[in-house]
Amino acid sequence: MKFATRLNNIETSAIRELFKLLGKPGIISFAGGFPDSAMFDVDGIREATNTALTVDPGAALQYGATEGYQPLREQLSSFMAAKGANDVAPEQLIVTTGSQQALDLLGKTMISPGDKVIVEGPTFLATIQCFRLYGAELISAPVDAHGVNTDTLEQLIAEHKPKLVYLIPTFGNPSGALLSLERRKRVLELAVKYQTLVVEDDPYGDLFFGEAPPPSMLALSAQVPGSRDWLAHCGSLSKVLSPGLRVGWMIAPPELLARATMCKQFSDAHTSTFAQATAAQYLKAGRMPATLAHVRQVYAERAQAMGSALRQHLGEAIDFVQPQGGLFFWARLTGAKGKIADGAEFAKRAIEQGVAFVPGVPFYAANPDRSTLRLSFATADVARIEEGVARLAKAL
Ligand code: PMP
Numbered sequence: 001m002k003f004a005t006r007l008n009n010i011e012t013s014a015i016r017e018l019f020k021l022l023g024k025p026g027i028i029s030f031a032g033g034f035p036d037s038a039m040f041d042v043d044g045i046r047e048a049t050n051t052a053l054t055v056d057p058g059a060a061l062q063y064g065a066t067e068g069y070q071p072l073r074e075q076l077s078s079f080m081a082a083k084g085a086n087d088v089a090p091e092q093l094i095v096t097t098g099s100q101q102a103l104d105l106l107g108k109t110m111i112s113p114g115d116k117v118i119v120e121g122p123t124f125l126a127t128i129q130c131f132r133l134y135g136a137e138l139i140s141a142p143v144d145a146h147g148v149n150t151d152t153l154e155q156l157i158a159e160h161k162p163k164l165v166y167l168i169p170t171f172g173n174p175s176g177a178l179l180s181l182e183r184r185k186r187v188l189e190l191a192v193k194y195q196t197l198v199v200e201d202d203p204y205g206d207l208f209f210g211e212a213p214p215p216s217m218l219a220l221s222a223q224v225p226g227s228r229d230w231l232a233h234c235g236s237l238s239k240v241l242s243p244g245l246r247v248g249w250m251i252a253p254p255e256l257l258a259r260a261t262m263c264k265q266f267s268d269a270h271t272s273t274f275a276q277a278t279a280a281q282y283l284k285a286g287r288m289p290a291t292l293a294h295v296r297q298v299y300a301e302r303a304q305a306m307g308s309a310l311r312q313h314l315g316e317a318i319d320f321v322q323p324q325g326g327l328f329f330w331a332r333l334t335g336a337k338g339k340i341a342d343g344a345e346f347a348k349r350a351i352e353q354g355v356a357f358v359p360g361v362p363f364y365a366a367n368p369d370r371s372t373l374r375l376s377f378a379t380a381d382v383a384r385i386e387e388g389v390a391r392l393a394k395a396l
Pocket residue numbers: 033097098099100101124168172173201203235236237238243246247248
């Protein structure tokens with residue numbers, strides 16, 4: 001069969017291939033990007049579902065508006081306001097089928113074949129694949145512990161005049177990095193100066209372990225004149241409540257939002273009204289603050305355990321910054337004392353020892369650092385984390 005040429009440059013994800021190995025009995029997995037299903041607030045969601053079917057069954061089970069179920073848009077507007085973005089009216093956001101769909105809609109509305117797009121190196125693998133499907137030529141901007149380097153970013157924007165810049169400023173996947181307040185403001189200034197759309201993908205911003213991170217660029221855009229006109233923000237309930245609900249949202253300048261809505265109409269008509277009505281009732285019931293407190297505490301313990309175990313068992317062989325939130329450690333093999341320095345080679349040996357993680361290479365759109373790897377601490381409890389890291393030490 002002859003498939004569309006747009007598929008020519010897309011490979012199936014290396015992560016998906018790896019997942020096939022995870023079925024092996026006894027494997028401890030640090031590989032997934034999933035939240036822990038043991039943490040889902042099942043009672044709260046059951047209650048929200050019941051309420052949704054009781055108070056507004058017609059809407060919950062009927063077709064709905066492409067922009068989203070209005071009571072959910074109102075709840076999300078308040079949710080954003082509580083996080084500092086207090087000027088986003090319900091009409092200024094659309095509900096998407098996960099934030100993944102928001103990324104797809106951005107690709108569809110913004111990217112023509114050959115357009116340049118700047119992403120972080122490393123960045124979210126599905127974004128790389130999605131933007132490439134639309135023919136983007138991806139340019140990789142370096143990231144350190146404080147997020148993307150804004151001096152380099154400015155040089156790249158000036159040189160390449162990209163269609164958009166895609167960033168995960170808060171606890172990036174896979175980098176775990178946190179973009180500093182100063183850099184957030186600088187990115188917004190760059191967006192205005194170069195009239196370039198900046199996409200803030202923010203599924204992890206609520207998962208902080210100690211101090212809250214700096215405000216989102218969406219919240220900060222109120223302080224940088226003109227920047228809201230060049231900013232799209234993607235949010236998601238996946239990592240804090242449930243990815244199976246498939247509820248995400250996007251805030252973007254009106255002309256972009258209108259086009260994204262049109263494309264969504266031809267794609268899935270609307271996000272499941274049943275899921276939206278459930279999410280709306282969940283938020284309305286006021287359960288979110290307790291849920292957030294719980295997941296933050298559990299993930300904080302696991303991140304702490306993984307950091308200590310890595311330092312204890314792998315010592316100088318590995319270099320990482322302790323993440324302050326999110327689900328991931330991003331680490332670099334140093335090659336010290338003749339130990340393995342290649343992430344893919346290490347991943348193979350680790351599987352033999354009964355522990356899985358993802359090597360870093362697939363997360364780069366260009367110029368991969370082969371010594372890197374991503375370890376998720378989300379789904380294993382503290383005892384399994386310690387055992388898994390001990391196995392990593394053996395593999396190394
Ligand atoms: N963006 C990033 C950075 C992610 O890590 C993920 C999930 N792994 C998504 C978007 C998509 O999440 P969802 O579609 O479930 O909201």
